[in-house]
Amino acid sequence: MAFKIHLLGAYAALSPRLFLGLWIFLLLSFPDYAQKKISSQKDSLERLIKTLPNDSNKVKTLHQLGHIYTKSSDFKQAIQVGKTALKLSQHIQFIRGIYQSHFEIGTNERFLEKHSQSIEHLSKAIHYFEHNNQPTMWGKSLRELGINYAQQGDNVQALKVFLKALKIFEKNGSPNDVGNMLIAIGVIHSRQKDLPQAIHYYKKALSIYISTKTKIRQAVCYINLGNAYNKQGLSDSALIYCHKALTLNRELDNAHATAITLTNIGAIYISKKQYPQAIQYNLESLQILDSLGVTGKTIPLMRLGEAYAGLKEFDKSIDFLKKAEKIARKNKQRPNLVMILQKLANSEEQVGNYQIALQYHKQYKQYQDSLFNEKNTKKITQLAAEYRFSKERDSLKFAQQKQRVALKAQINTGKAEQKTTYIGLGLTLLLLITLGIFYRFKQRNHRRLFIANERLAHANGLLQEQNAEISAQHDAIEAQNTQLFLANHQINQSIRAAKVIQSAVLPFEERLQKHFQEYFVLFRPRDIVSGDFYWVSQIEDQVVLVTADCTGHGVPGAFMSLISLMMLNQIVKTKKITAPQQILTQLQQDTLQALKCEKNPTPGGLDAAVVSIQPSSSAETSLTVNFAGAKRPLWFLTPDQSNIQELKGSRISIGVIYRQPRYFTQHALELEKGTLLYLGSDGLEDQHNQKNEKFGTQNLLTLLLQNRQISLAQQQPIIENALLQHMQEESQRDDILLMGIRL
Numbered sequence: 001m002a003f004k005i006h007l008l009g010a011y012a013a014l015s016p017r018l019f020l021g022l023w024i025f026l027l028l029s030f031p032d033y034a035q036k037k038i039s040s041q042k043d044s045l046e047r048l049i050k051t052l053p054n055d056s057n058k059v060k061t062l063h064q065l066g067h068i069y070t071k072s073s074d075f076k077q078a079i080q081v082g083k084t085a086l087k088l089s090q091h092i093q094f095i096r097g098i099y100q101s102h103f104e105i106g107t108n109e110r111f112l113e114k115h116s117q118s119i120e121h122l123s124k125a126i127h128y129f130e131h132n133n134q135p136t137m138w139g140k141s142l143r144e145l146g147i148n149y150a151q152q153g154d155n156v157q158a159l160k161v162f163l164k165a166l167k168i169f170e171k172n173g174s175p176n177d178v179g180n181m182l183i184a185i186g187v188i189h190s191r192q193k194d195l196p197q198a199i200h201y202y203k204k205a206l207s208i209y210i211s212t213k214t215k216i217r218q219a220v221c222y223i224n225l226g227n228a229y230n231k232q233g234l235s236d237s238a239l240i241y242c243h244k245a246l247t248l249n250r251e252l253d254n255a256h257a258t259a260i261t262l263t264n265i266g267a268i269y270i271s272k273k274q275y276p277q278a279i280q281y282n283l284e285s286l287q288i289l290d291s292l293g294v295t296g297k298t299i300p301l302m303r304l305g306e307a308y309a310g311l312k313e314f315d316k317s318i319d320f321l322k323k324a325e326k327i328a329r330k331n332k333q334r335p336n337l338v339m340i341l342q343k344l345a346n347s348e349e350q351v352g353n354y355q356i357a358l359q360y361h362k363q364y365k366q367y368q369d370s371l372f373n374e375k376n377t378k379k380i381t382q383l384a385a386e387y388r389f390s391k392e393r394d395s396l397k398f399a400q401q402k403q404r405v406a407l408k409a410q411i412n413t414g415k416a417e418q419k420t421t422y423i424g425l426g427l428t429l430l431l432l433i434t435l436g437i438f439y440r441f442k443q444r445n446h447r448r449l450f451i452a453n454e455r456l457a458h459a460n461g462l463l464q465e466q467n468a469e470i471s472a473q474h475d476a477i478e479a480q481n482t483q484l485f486l487a488n489h490q491i492n493q494s495i496r497a498a499k500v501i502q503s504a505v506l507p508f509e510e511r512l513q514k515h516f517q518e519y520f521v522l523f524r525p526r527d528i529v530s531g532d533f534y535w536v537s538q539i540e541d542q543v544v545l546v547t548a549d550c551t552g553h554g555v556p557g558a559f560m561s562l563i564s565l566m567m568l569n570q571i572v573k574t575k576k577i578t579a580p581q582q583i584l585t586q587l588q589q590d591t592l593q594a595l596k597c598e599k600n601p602t603p604g605g606l607d608a609a610v611v612s613i614q615p616s617s618s619a620e621t622s623l624t625v626n627f628a629g630a631k632r633p634l635w636f637l638t639p640d641q642s643n644i645q646e647l648k649g650s651r652i653s654i655g656v657i658y659r660q661p662r663y664f665t666q667h668a669l670e671l672e673k674g675t676l677l678y679l680g681s682d683g684l685e686d687q688h689n690q691k692n693e694k695f696g697t698q699n700l701l702t703l704l705l706q707n708r709q710i711s712l713a714q715q716q717p718i719i720e721n722a723l724l725q726h727m728q729e730e731s732q733r734d735d736i737l738l739m740g741i742r743l
Helices: 008-012 023-028 035-051 056-071 075-092 095-111 115-131 135-151 155-172 175-191 195-212 215-231 235-251 255-271 275-292 298-310 314-330 334-350 354-367 374-412 417-505 509-515 554-574 580-594 697-706 712-727
Strands: 519-524 532-539 542-550 606-615 622-630 634-637 645-647 667-672 676-680 736-742
Touching (some): 056 075, 095 115, 095 135, 115 135, 532 554, 542 554, 542 736, 554 580, 634 697, 712 736
Antiparallel strands (some): 519 736, 606 622, 622 667, 676 736
């Protein structure tokens, strides 16, 4: 599936993330696929699926059908098909099919803005594709994860993921994959108002799409360039680019992309105050989105509200804005909600609903980040001074008016001219005193304001010095980060090479299938390479199986596991030692000698479980099983038993020197065919959850007993899902290995 990007920039013109509910769909369709052809393919695939057996080919065909539904904008049906493919893949143990299904489901969940579900599925796909040498699908899964973050307004996390995907695609992807990521990165720069950088990335992507003759992506570049030019105030240039995009999308019969382009053109007309045209384009966009069943209609609804407000039709404006508010709250679109609340406050105020307007304004302020800077400080100081001066001026006017009323009253009572003169002189003196007091008060305020301004200027100088120092520190940190990134990249490359080597020495599927008709291997390294390993070999009629847990994990554990595998090959294949007790004893001697433990006590070692299986001499329906363990047990469940039995290993770790001699104990059993054997490392039982609780041996044994009636292939995903539910957000603490075989 092509990368589904990038009208992100087109709607980023409208807000920091307004467009993100729709921007990815554009690249979903291809110019070679008209709607009739898509419908014909869908019918053919549905008929074919009904005839196929439940195998990997049916899973792949289901994925093809899901792609057709996605191209037709039927995301819900695409998700249902993906879940069917996932269930079938788990049933037949088609591992790649399982994680490809997670990718398909996560992609379509994102189209419906179900971000938490989408991120959960994509995270599983990313983990698998990264650790199984599938860089293209790894890059695509990262791309979809980044889109989720971008749609939720997390620009920093989105850019981090996009840059990682770009590096992968530049090395392993197609030109179109690279172009898609260039647009996504350009959009993030556009959000940060770095328009020249955004235009640079858009034009690089456009040159790629022109060279590959990919019209659908050319349309995306045109509309993103139109957005950038509109932000720069070049609305006429913006309209030229957007109409180029509209022409291409209509030519390609891409309804979803056409709707997005119409909304973007409507936004440009709003900036030009040509509201009727804006309404016309946004209504047409809304009509298309309704016909497609798209729920993310926040942007055209908000733009309709804005356009009607421009025409002074505030009732219609409020109606559309409230619809947009409901969707934004439901989908937790914080940046969209900030703008919608501000516009609702303005429209409610215009119709006289001051209380409602005040509530919207308060909510807007709660979401809106603000900075207290020097300009705000000066304005507050100025407003305070104006307020005090106005209050003093009004008090003086009141005193003068009171004096005039008193004087008029005295004249009206017929008092003598002399008394009137005295009163006039007294009032005059009082006025002079008042003016003197006011003058002194005003001078004092001027001095205070002067001192305050001096302090603010000094503080501003200090802030500028601190900003310069912070900037220098930031540059130094960026340089260190670059060095750390390069060093980490080199280390990871070396470790991945080690993983290839380690994978090569572990038993392949063909070897396990040769010795066991039914089995499962739950193998989850904590890091790229593992300290846990499993080994199998056959000498004459005996099959020897070993599971081991080396000291440590990651690179140290992996080195110890490679040393141990070489020793096992020497002990069993060369020396023909098949008794589990003798294998562990010889392995103990070789390990102490190889690691020079006498000079350097316990530098490393391992715990292990060893089983040998051979036909029984007493009955054809049973097998002879010999077991010896180094601190690791063997669990078994016969067909006629209701409880799991446990054979404990000896309390000896290989590679450890003990004061008193210790010897391994061997157990011999005659077990019926069909008996289940389980052995492995302690990583699963010791895994903690967020409450610091272990998964526990008893919990594992209960889980195995509950699922005894189903096949081992079906047991593995149940055990793994139980582990993931136990861990939740907790990281894996140790390598995990569990093997199950049926005799």
